[in-house]
Amino acid sequence: MTYVAAEERYDRTPYRRTGRSGLKLPAVSLGLWHNFGDDRPIEIQRAILRRAFDRGVTHFDLANNYGPPYGSAELNFGRLFREDFIPYRDELVISTKAGYDMWAGPYGEWGSRKYMLSSLDQSLKRMGLEYVDIFYSHRFDPETPLEETMGALDQAVRSGKALYAGISSYSPERTAEAAAILRGMGTPLLIHQPSYSMLNRWIEDGLLDTLEDEGVGCIAFSPLAQGMLTDKYLNGIPAGSRASQDKSLSGDMLSDEALGHIRRLNDLAASREQSLAQMALAWALRDQRVTSVLIGASSVAQLEDSLASVDNLSFTDEELQAIDKDAVDSGINIWSTSSDH
Numbered sequence: 001m002t003y004v005a006a007e008e009r010y011d012r013t014p015y016r017r018t019g020r021s022g023l024k025l026p027a028v029s030l031g032l033w034h035n036f037g038d039d040r041p042i043e044i045q046r047a048i049l050r051r052a053f054d055r056g057v058t059h060f061d062l063a064n065n066y067g068p069p070y071g072s073a074e075l076n077f078g079r080l081f082r083e084d085f086i087p088y089r090d091e092l093v094i095s096t097k098a099g100y101d102m103w104a105g106p107y108g109e110w111g112s113r114k115y116m117l118s119s120l121d122q123s124l125k126r127m128g129l130e131y132v133d134i135f136y137s138h139r140f141d142p143e144t145p146l147e148e149t150m151g152a153l154d155q156a157v158r159s160g161k162a163l164y165a166g167i168s169s170y171s172p173e174r175t176a177e178a179a180a181i182l183r184g185m186g187t188p189l190l191i192h193q194p195s196y197s198m199l200n201r202w203i204e205d206g207l208l209d210t211l212e213d214e215g216v217g218c219i220a221f222s223p224l225a226q227g228m229l230t231d232k233y234l235n236g237i238p239a240g241s242r243a244s245q246d247k248s249l250s251g252d253m254l255s256d257e258a259l260g261h262i263r264r265l266n267d268l269a270a271s272r273e274q275s276l277a278q279m280a281l282a283w284a285l286r287d288q289r290v291t292s293v294l295i296g297a298s299s300v301a302q303l304e305d306s307l308a309s310v311d312n313l314s315f316t317d318e319e320l321q322a323i324d325k326d327a328v329d330s331g332i333n334i335w336s337t338s339s340d341h
Contacts, residue, residue, distance in 0.1 A: 003084040006054035013056030014310055016291045018217030021190055023164065025093060027285055027310050029059035030303075031221060031294040036076050037067035044299065046080050051300045053088065055307050061193075061219075061294055062127075063097035063138060064119045070102055071126055078127035092133075096123045097168060097193075099138025111141030116152035120161055135162035136193060137178075139338035140170050150181040157187045164190035168221075169338040172206035179214040189216050191291065195335050196220035198229060198265065198280055198327035199258075202339070208289050217291040220284050224295070224306075225332045229280035234263060261326040268322055274312060281309035283323060 015024040030052045036045050049060070066073035074096065085092065098119035101109040109115060120135055135156045137149050153165035165187055167178055179189040192211055194203045200222070211218050224230055262276070269279035284293045297303035315323075 003050055005088060009054050009056050011056070012310070013307075014313075016288070018191055018291045019211065020215030021164070021188070021217065023093070023190065023217075025059050025217070025219065025292040026057050027292055027313075028057060028281065028307055029061055029219060029292045029294050030057050031061045031296050032073045032077060033061075033063070033066050033221075034296050035298045036062075036073040037069065038072045038076070039068055040298075042076060042079070045076055046084065047300050048297050048303055049077075049080055050084060051303055052297075052307075053085070053092075055303075057307070058091055059093040059095070059292065061095045061221075062123075063100070063136075064102045064123050065100055071122070074123055074126035078129070082128050094127070094129065094132050095134035095136065095166065096120070096127075096132050097136035097138035097166075098123075099136070099141070099168070111137060111139075111144040111149035111152075113148050113152040113155070116149065117155065120156055124161060131160055132162050134164045134166045134190060136166040136168050137170075138168050139335070140167075140174050140341050142341045146174065146177055147181055150178055150185070154182060154185040154187040166191040166193060168193040169195065169335045171339045171341060172210040174339075174341060175207065175210050175216070176214060179216060189214065191217040191219055193219050193221055193294070194339070195222045195333055196284055196290070197223045197225040197332070198283055198323065199225040199261075199330040200333045201327065201329065202333060202336070207339075208287065212289050218289055219292045219294055220290055221294040222332070223284040223293040224277055224280055225330065228258070228262060228330065228332065229265070230277045231266065231275065233259065234266060234276075258330045261328060261330070264326045265323065268319065272312060272319070274309070275305055277306055278309040278312070281306060282313045283315070283327070285309075285313055286315055286320070 014027045016027055017024050062074055098116050102119060107114045156162040157165055165182055175192055182189045196203050266276040269276045272279060281293050284290060295306045
């Protein structure tokens with residue numbers, strides 16, 4: 001059946017300006033890191049994307065190596081875009097990234113111009129797009145001059161293959177440097193994508209201030225700490241979960257101490273008549289410098305639960321103080337190597 005988007009799709013979702021740019025993003029965006037590879041039924045993927053757009057989620061975030069296997073998330077998205085979303089291209093913000101390993105040999109990862117621009121061409125081909133809205137440097141490359149990596153982003157924009165340039169998991173110092181280089185080239189840095197959650201608060205130590213100073217937006221990935229900030233692990237590690245498979249979440253992270261913090265946060269969420277996931281997303285959005293939070297979804301029901309977070313984004317001072325007691329680092333930042341440089 002031909003997809004026709006809901007007429008009321010823009011009625012409930014708040015949008016925030018990305019830094020000092022003209023681009024607005026939905027407060028909750030959809031990431032295709034997990035659940036859109038070849039290990040998931042295409043019809044479930046279709047249902048999630050359709051429902052997300054029907055609820056005003058205009059931003060879909062990908063990367064070259066999302067899957068599994070690498071590239072399959074872009075291929076699957078490309079198929080669904082072609083079948084369902086072509087009429088709505090100008091209502092969508094589609095992003096992709098290059099930086100992590102993607103293909104064999106010396107040109108298949110990191111931040112060289114060779115890799116970045118080749119990867120973008122491959123991503124556009126997989127998705128069947130003429131351009132992406134945002135093209136990211138997925139991680140800082142300590143062995144490539146930053147001028148070269150930023151020059152690749154600048155060239156992507158000038159060639160018309162991307163509308164905006166972004167970076168991910170860069171330190172405050174490297175972010176400021178990257179912003180200055182791009183500004184000098186005439187292609188402003190639009191957005192930074194860091195990991196951020198109640199259990200991983202590293203961006204509060206300088207990065208948010210840098211983004212504010214530079215006029216750069218912030219879109220937080222893993223705001224649910226790889227699923228730790230949901231009700232999934234309150235009573236142990238269920239079969240088939242990320243933690244049970246050591247898929248970007250080690251069972252070691254779910255210590256008794258960590259679970260104690262999570263259970264107390266869950267109790268507070270219940271007092272707010274929210275799920276733990278909803279409160280965690282609302283908390284990440286409490287700072288207006290955070291443009292959007294990136295969620296994953298394995299089902300329409302999970303998507304709906306996360307999107308309901310925008311129904312209650314306000315916190316009392318007492319609630320924030322109570323959260324601070326349990327919103328502590330839990331060793332979840334597996335991307336810290338990039339932002340340590």
